[in-house]
Amino acid sequence: MKLVLLRHGESEWNRLNLFTGWTDVILSNKGIKEAADAGNMLKGKGYDFDICYTSFLKRAVDTLNVVLDTMDRAWLPVVKNWKLNERHYGALQGLNKAETAEKYGEEQVKIWRRSFDVRPPALEPDDPRNPQLQEQYRNVEKSELPLAESLKDTIARVIPYYENVIKKDMLEGKRVLLVAHGNSIRALVKYFENLSEDEIMGVNIPTGIPLVYEFDDDFNMTDHYYLGDQSIIETRMKKVAEQGKAK
Ligand SMILES: O=C(O)[C@@H](CO)OP(=O)(O)O
Structure with a gap:
């Protein structure tokens, strides 16, 4: 069984x-091109899918749509989940990463970006960016919605979703394409590759490059690789x- 993961193309941010x-x-325009390149790559290598999963965020949804268009598969079912x-x-949302490194130090920024269980500073509950106040999340149980997350928190929502929902499709023989984000994909990478908290710190996911995982019938991971030019x-x-890094 194969599962194809794809981080969205470059966004404006x-x-x-x-x-x-x-x-x-x-x-960004570059991100749209990266998505089309990913679609062409998948099609060229003979990949096909039966169902697709993505997030509630338009950089992932739009990437998936470009990929499916490129593959003549715009008709495939798509499941979106927060x-x-x-x-x-x-x-930290909205702050420049290099400027934040200048202000707080590169080490602190690395901890905020890549540590396993340190949360970045939280939004205030009355911040309009609080997901509890946003239309997108109006059907989600309020207590489930975060004001900030560590990778550990992200794992706690991504992995049960994979185990309870996505895996069912794979068990039925469906070929799944999952388009998501740097850190929601890192959650899956840590899980599939059984990486330690230290090892996952060094993992960075490039935009728009398909990442394939292969599993045996017992869901042991047997192989994983990015498609494309390795260098x-x-x-x-x-x-x-x-x-x-600071500028
Ligand atoms: O800003 C973010 O949301 C993520 C992904 O773009 O960044 P980082 O690589 O710093 O975790």
Whole structure:
């Protein structure tokens, strides 16, 4: 069995190097192209899908739509769920990562970006960005909605969703494409590869590159790889890691 994960293409806030989290920003022109490239890559390598999953955030939804259009698969069923959203970056949302590193130090920014269980500073409950106050989340149980999340918190919502919902489709033989975000994908990577809290700190997911996981019938992970030119992928991962460096 295969599961294909894809981080959305570059967003406008990735381009500006801003902490994004649950801020609902659009793709940049480069991001739209990355999505089309991913679609062409998947099609060219003979991939096909029966069902797709994505988050409530338009950079992921729009990426999926471009991929499906490119693959002539715009008709496929798509399930959207907030549990696949990016990690909630709390009060850091909207701040420039390099400027934040200048102000608080690169080490602190690395802790906020990549530590396992440290939460960034939380939004105030009366902040209009509180998801409890946003239309997008009006049907979600209020107590489930965060004001800031660590990777550990993100894992606590992503993995049960994978186990209880996505895995069922895979068990029925459906080929699944999941389009999500840097840190919701890191949650899955840690789980599938059984990485330690230290090991996951060094994992950075590039935008718009399909990441394939293969499993045996007992759901043991047997192989995983990115599709495409490995040296370009390495460079793009490094670029993501370096977004937290002071200018
Ligand atoms: O800002 C964010 O929401 C994420 C993904 O773009 O960033 P980071 O790589 O710093 O976790």
